[in-house]
Amino acid sequence: MRKRTRLRPRFYIYLVLLIIAIFVLIRLAVHDGGSVFAPAPTPSPTPDVFQGIEINSQDALLVELDSNGKEQVLFDKNGEVKAYPASLTKMMTAIVAIENIPDLSTKITLNNKGIPADMSRAGFLTGETVSANDLLYGMLLPSGAECAIGLADYVAGSQSAFVDMMNKEAQKIGMSNTNFANCTGDQDEDHYTTARDMVTLVEYVIKNDTFYKVFTTSQYSTAPTNKHKNGITFHSTLFSRLSNPSFDGGQILGGKTGYTKEAGQCLATLSEKDGNQYILVTLGADGDNTKDILHIDDAVKILSLAWSR
Numbered sequence: 001m002r003k004r005t006r007l008r009p010r011f012y013i014y015l016v017l018l019i020i021a022i023f024v025l026i027r028l029a030v031h032d033g034g035s036v037f038a039p040a041p042t043p044s045p046t047p048d049v050f051q052g053i054e055i056n057s058q059d060a061l062l063v064e065l066d067s068n069g070k071e072q073v074l075f076d077k078n079g080e081v082k083a084y085p086a087s088l089t090k091m092m093t094a095i096v097a098i099e100n101i102p103d104l105s106t107k108i109t110l111n112n113k114g115i116p117a118d119m120s121r122a123g124f125l126t127g128e129t130v131s132a133n134d135l136l137y138g139m140l141l142p143s144g145a146e147c148a149i150g151l152a153d154y155v156a157g158s159q160s161a162f163v164d165m166m167n168k169e170a171q172k173i174g175m176s177n178t179n180f181a182n183c184t185g186d187q188d189e190d191h192y193t194t195a196r197d198m199v200t201l202v203e204y205v206i207k208n209d210t211f212y213k214v215f216t217t218s219q220y221s222t223a224p225t226n227k228h229k230n231g232i233t234f235h236s237t238l239f240s241r242l243s244n245p246s247f248d249g250g251q252i253l254g255g256k257t258g259y260t261k262e263a264g265q266c267l268a269t270l271s272e273k274d275g276n277q278y279i280l281v282t283l284g285a286d287g288d289n290t291k292d293i294l295h296i297d298d299a300v301k302i303l304s305l306a307w308s309r
Contacts, residue, residue, distance in 0.1 A: 049305045050075050056294035058264070058284030059083050061195040062302055063203075065277040071203070074278075074306050079196040082177060083283040086258030086266045087120070087143045088198055089185035092166050094136055094214070095205045097151040100165070104133040104210065110150040114159065116186050119145035122234060128227040136210070137220040140256060141234040145184045152183045159183055170197070173204045187260045198281040202268050206277075215270065216254030238267070241293050247300065248307040249273055257295065265295035273307050 053075075061079040064072045073079075098104070112126040122144025124130055130138075132151065139147035152162035159182060166180045174197075181191035205211045214220075218239035222231040238255040239245065245252040250273030258266035265285040271278040280299055287294035 049309050050302075053301070053305065055282070055298040055301060056265075056285040056287065057282035057298045058286075059195040060280070060282040060298065060302065061199050062278060062280045062306060063199055064306070065203070065279065067275055075302055077195075079199075080177065080194050082192045082194055084187065084191065084260065084263035084266075085185060085193045085198060085283065086187075086260045086263035087185040088193075088256055088258040088266050088268050088281075088283075089180060089183065089191070090139050090143060090148055090258075091198075091201055091205055091211075091215075091256055091268065092169065092180065093148045093151065093162075093183040094140055095201075095208060095211055096162065096165050096169055097132065097136065097155055098208060098210050099169075100155045101132045101151075104131065104136070106132045106154075108132055108135060108150050108154045110146055111153070112146050112149075115145050115149060116184070119184055119186060120237075121145055122147050123228075123232050124150075124225075125227045128225050130225055131223065134222040136214050137217065137222065137234055138232070140214050141217065141220060141236045143237055143257065145186075148183045170201075174200050185258055185260070185263075187262050195281045195283055198268055198283070199279050202270060202279045202281065206270055206279075212254075215256070238269070238296070242296055242300075248304050250278070250303060250307045252299070252303070255299075259289040265289060265292065267295035267299055269299050269303075271303055278303065278306065 059078040059081055060075060062075040064074055107129050109129045110124055110126060120143045122138030122142045124138060124146050135147040135151050138144040149159060152159045156162035156165055162183055163180050166183065170178045178193040178197040179190055181188040206215065218236045219233065221233040224231050237257045242252065250271055252269050252271045255267060255269035263284065265287045266283045268281045280302060282295050282298050285294035285298060
């Protein structure tokens with residue numbers, strides 16, 4: 001008869017330790033709401049390039065979109081902190097108007113009522129009849145408040161009704177920390193957003209061909225109107241202050257600026273390098289908007305670092 005091999009006590013000790021280790025791992029995974037076998041989150045590819053960076057903006061968020069639209073956050077400074085968006089608001093005004101005006105050649109007569117005295121204007125006059133398309137350019141390039149209000153009144157009958165549509169759109173696309181109180185970006189304590197939500201908005205609106213075309217235009221001339229027989233030529237408030245949109249192998253394709261005293265200088269940009277898109281939102285740069293370009297300086301600095309990796 002073959003002699004039976006006896007198991008050594010050390011074997012049992014190792015077995016017990018192994019069982020305990022497995023039990024602890026399972027408990028930790030359950031506590032964290034995940035799985036032991038879940039893949040680790042993908043880290044930022046170059047987390048060190050932004051170390052020590054100093055920018056003027058209080059809040060900033062930069063994301064990279066690959067060719068499949070997959071998002072990766074590259075830089076985040078207070079991205080979830082509530083802030084005032086100023087005229088970045090007009091990006092939402094534009095997309096709601098585009099989605100609710102089937103024919104953008106439709107003519108709209110402006111009454112120019114309810115425009116705050118300190119808001120920027122495109123130059124359209126009271127009683128001027130303008131196409132919806134030209135109002136979009138007047139709203140997004142020179143940031144004309146009369147264009148935003150004209151579109152809002154046409155689409156919804158009043159600015160307040162249009163604002164309800166804006167807030168519904170915000171919730172639909174996942175802007176969970178945003179509330180709009182007007183369609184122009186005029187200062188209001190109940191008018192707020194975050195850099196994260198603004199990036200979400202840009203990701204959404206650039207999928208619309210009409211919005212993308214306007215957003216990436218540096219100069220545009222309108223058709224003649226009953227008040228301007230030669231039309232009006234608009235210049236982008238971004239490109240007119242950006243010395244060179246191409247640098248470090250990448251290019252800023254388009255953007256929207258914003259400013260109020262309370263919001264500071266704000267900026268949303270779409271850029272591209274090596275086939276990938278970059279969306280950057282900066283909020284709250286404390287500059288004199290008549291002479292400073294702190295928001296643009298921040299954008300160039302952040303993008304240069306991102307593209308240097």
